[in-house]
Structure formats: structure tokens, C-alpha cells
Amino acid sequence: MSDPKNEKIPYSLNSQKVATATREWLHKRGVKLEEIAELVMLLQKKYYPDLTMEECLDNVNKVLSKREVQNAVLTGIQLDILAEEGKLFSPLQEMLENDEGLYGVDEILAFSIVNVYGSIGFTNYGYVDKLKPGILERLNDKSTGETHTFLDDIVGAIAAAASSRIAHRKQAEREQQLEGITSELPED
Amino acid sequence: MSDPKNEKIPYSLNSQKVATATREWLHKRGVKLEEIAELVMLLQKKYYPDLTMEECLDNVNKVLSKREVQNAVLTGIQLDILAEEGKLFSPLQEMLENDEGLYGVDEILAFSIVNVYGSIGFTNYGYVDKLKPGILERLNDKSTGETHTFLDDIVGAIAAAASSRIAHRKQAEREQQLEGITSELPED
């Protein structure tokens, strides 16, 4: 029997499930967080010579804790999988399967990730997306039968966002040292 | 026998197919272009009292001729359909099915449409998306069993983009009249 009171209980997401699914799906699609951390290191080591892989990984994890990022990762990976399985309608199927040049929804999702720590990450995103170092080269290998039209942009975007987060934090640390004050670190 | 030369011919999209599919899918999902034109009229009549429904419809058609718009429409409708059929993985399925408040990828796709004629359309988009006049109310009716998590935002965004296009054109027409010159209308 339906309870009218229950019907009014709004659907309420379990955030922990969304966070966990994001990590699991990245893993299932062959992305190790350490590989994203390596992209961050590549982008940031010339600015912060003492930067450690541990810090890079920590920043990748912080980026992945944001709902906006989780939404983009899950949506992009879902579209990649459906394209791989041939389950999208035509001509969307062909566009995703072939990573078509005039299809830019993958870049749009990537930008919602980069944006999480502001516009200073735009440049880093474009740079790794063009050069395709490390894991990005593997995700772009069209000979594997896998489709990563969204995922390669998403991985580059997570690295760019983590780089922006580092820039904000390092500035705060520098100011603390310079001024000898214990100013608060920026909220995330 | 495979021709190595042929293998190098890149996948090449048939743009006409993409344009046609966009219109067909809007129609299949219950959206008449006239209803989008009515949203445009609602947004613009106070600025241009002589604006006709024909002009509104013409501007909706011009918005729909853009590849960026077609990409967003097709991707959004595809995700709506898959959610309706229960074919997405969890928890993406539940988020789309329930138009979850913290899921913002629908707004992101909508913004790639609004952006096609620049930032002056942002306000119009937010306004119709909040008030949900006409067709937007119908698309938001959760009692039908249909899922339009993406489509309602997309329809509002097309109306907002068409409004921006009208603003650009009307300015050009006004200048022509004021100055008695035959200045070129803006490219689309």
C-alpha cells in the first residue's frame, strides 16, 4: 500500500555511492590515480621543484572528492562504454566511436572538471590534451578496440584541476612562511 | 582486399545526417519547434513589440543548424532515453531518473548551446529554466513516466540562444535604418 507521506520523501542521493562509483569506474577503465598524479607532476615540477608524487596524488584525490567532477566522470565513462558496445543511436554512435573532430561534448565535460578550481587550469588542460603524455597516449590508442573519447579528456582535466589546487595551496604556504603568521589554508 | 590507401581516409561525418537526426529526435521526444519559438516570443516581445512568431521560428531553426547545438541535443536526448529505459549504470541511472539536484551535467550541456551566440543569453536561460513556461512545464511533469532531465534544459537553452541571435540581428537592422547605410548583417 502506498503511503502518501512516503511519496513526499524526496529522492535522496547517497553521496558516498557516487564517490565510490567514480573511483571504481576509473579503475575498471584502466586509469590508475598514480598515472593522473604523474601528469600533475609533469605540469607542475618546473614551478615547484620540491613537489612530491604523494602531494600530486593527494591533490588528485581531492579533485575526485567533488560532486561536479564525479558527475562528469560517470557520465563520460558511461557514454564511452555505450559507444564501445555499439548501443548509441546513429549518428551519435559513429561520432563517439570515431572521436569525431567536430564533436566537442567531451571537451565540455572536461571543462566542468577544470573549472572546479577556477580558470587558471585552462592552459594546463589544453597542453596535456594536445601533447598526450603518459596515460593519455594509451587512452588515445585507437588500435585497442576500446573507446575513450570522453575519458582521455576527463583524465587530462583532473590533472589540470589538481594543478590549479596545488597553485592555490602553494601560494597559501608561501604566505605563511613569508609572514610568519598562521593564516588559514584556503578551503577546498 | 584491403586497400592501404583507403585505410588512411579518415572517418568523415555526414553533417546533413547529424542535422536531420537532431530535428527528428526533438520531434520524437515531443518537442515542436513552434513551442520553442513561443518561449523565444515570451522572452523577447517586450524588447521588440513587432517581433513575429515566424521570426522566432526562423531563429530557432538557425540555432539548430549549428553543430555545437546538434551535438548537445543528441547527447542529452540519448542520455534521457537510456535513463528512461533503465539502461545506465548505478548511481548515474538514479541521478538522471530523479533529475537529482546536485547533478549539473544537464546545465553544462545547456550552456554549450546558450554560448553559441555569446554570454548575453545566460540570463534568458536561467529565467525560463526557473519559471518553466509552456513546453518546459510539460517536460518537467514527473508523473508521465518519461525522463527529460536533459531535454528541458536543452529546450530552454535553444530558446535563449535564439533570443541572443535576435538581439544581434535587431541591432544590425536598427543601425541600417538609423544610418541609411546598407551595412552587412552579422554573419551567423
Added chain:
Amino acid sequence: MSDPKNEKIPYSLNSQKVATATREWLHKRGVKLEEIAELVMLLQKKYYPDLTMEECLDNVNKVLSKREVQNAVLTGIQLDILAEEGKLFSPLQEMLENDEGLYGVDEILAFSIVNVYGSIGFTNYGYVDKLKPGILERLNDKSTGETHTFLDDIVGAIAAAASSRIAHRKQAEREQQLEGITSELPED
């Protein structure tokens, strides 16, 4: 005497100065944070009937603690002041002075603020920007001799971003209550 070692010390911003200047300039331009909090209340009370003005104000303060937001506020107010003083070159001067319809840089800056808590704030921004309740009506009054071409959009954007922050927090609180667990509140 110049110290070559000193010359290599990069220019380093004092973040506290930027934060303080942001609040001071909002105040000097006639914007009380309580008035922004009232816009937040207007946007959110129907979703959270127990929402207090104190919470709204707290969320406005959190939005203002973000560097991305401070950059947009300072840049926008500076351009408003220069327009008011007639110090911009032509035709930028005329465009800002008259809040010209096809000038959309004010919306672009506003969006960099809204974006700070993700795309779910887009709608709220458009809505208040169109309806111009409370302080927004005053900022738009063209008869005062003051120019607030940027500031009105910025104030609406701060209110929209604070609304998004509330939506994220309230979801976390709800989950804590439902599950009886002490899950972490989202980082900012």
C-alpha cells in the same frame, strides 16, 4: 643596492589584502552583504523552509573567501568606477556607461563566480538577474549617475553561488541524519 638573490624572489601576492579589498570595495559601492544574503534567502527558502538569514550570510562570506570570486569582484568594480569617471577609451566607455545590450563581459565575469560551486547555480543566476529583486533593482537604477554595469551581475552571481553551496551542504546534512553516520561535510 640590488641583491641578485632578491631579484629572483617572485612577486608574491598577499592574499589577505585581496580578500580585504574585495569586502571594502563592495561596501564602498553600496552593497551590504546582508542584502546579498536576502537574495539567497529569496532563492532558497522554498527548498529549505528552516533556512536562516545567518546561514545565508555565512554562505555569502564563504563565497567571498574564494580568490576566483575576489578577482572578478575587483575587476568588475574597477571597470564600473572607471566608466563612471569617464576614463575608458571610446567606444568601451559608451558601452559600459550605457550597459549596452550586446556587451556581455559582465555576464562572463558573473559566470566565473557562479561556477565556483558548479553548474547547478546557472539557473539561479539567470533568475535573479532577470527579476532584479531587492538590491539588484537599486543597482540597476540608471537615474543615479552611478554605473553598476558589472556590479549588478556580480551581486546576483554571488547570491547564486551561495545558493549552490547551500544545496551541497544541505545534501550532506540530510545524508548524515538519514544514515546516522558522521560523514564528512564536503570541503569547500
Added chain:
Amino acid sequence: MSDPKNEKIPYSLNSQKVATATREWLHKRGVKLEEIAELVMLLQKKYYPDLTMEECLDNVNKVLSKREVQNAVLTGIQLDILAEEGKLFSPLQEMLENDEGLYGVDEILAFSIVNVYGSIGFTNYGYVDKLKPGILERLNDKSTGETHTFLDDIVGAIAAAASSRIAHRKQAEREQQLEGITSELPED
């Protein structure tokens, strides 16, 4: 005596003035359109080996004919000039003068330019902005006493937008050849 009827005539921009001012200010700030065309060639020659400098320059001109682009160019150059003259309030003055790392309004304006032909240009923008080839290296030379905090990003963005426009056009041309039909070239 004031004419009440005249008072109601809305301020109406002269679009030609805006377009002309945009070109003049780029010139005065040392940017030749040919140099932007060279960036376009650098970005696109590997995809279109037959691309000519004339085509690149034509596409740069088409990008510059857009109001959204003109608004961003004029606003950015105005802020650069005021920073160069020391006329901004503190700490905005110091941030622009030093092209401060956490100031991202220049990237935001740049993105409103790139966006004009859709999201496919994001990558090209980030790439040239990071590598700083040709004119971008000169604009970034901090030893000249000139301030181009906005202009270097703007020039890279114009080149990226022109590249996107070329991608759209070349696709249309290819389809015409393949199908032997005279399909319409995309509107601009």
C-alpha cells in the same frame, strides 16, 4: 530644452565603431593580424597540409568580426593599458602588473573568444598559451615595461577560435567533394 521623446531613444551602439576600434587597438598594442595567422598555421598545418596563410588570415578576420570577440579584446586591452599606466586600484594594480598566477580573469576573457566557434578550440588555446610561440613570446617578455597580461591570452584565443572555424569549414568542403553536392557552407 530637453525633448522627452528624445530621452526615450535608447542608446544605440555603432557596431562599425566597435569593430574598427578593435583592429586599431590590436595594432597600437603591437599585434599584427599576420602574426595571429601564423599561430593558426602552426596549429593547423598538420591537419590541412594545403592550408595557406591567406586562409589563416581570412579566418582571423572572421573571428574579429564577432561582437563577443570585440568586447573581450577592447576590455582586455583597456585593462592592460591602465595597469601599464599604474591607474588601477590596489591590489588589482599589482596583480595585473605582475601577471599574478592566481589571477584568472585574463583566461576567462580568452575563453569567451575561444567559445565563439565551440568547445573544440579549448585544446588549441591551452597549447599555444603554454608554448608561447611567435608573437606570444614577445607579448610575454616582461623586460619591456609593457603590460600584456590580457593581450597574450587574447591573441592565443583568437588563433584558437580561427582554428575551430577552419575545422568547421574544411569539414563542409570535404563533404561537398565527397558527395558531389553543393551543400551549403556553415553559417558563421
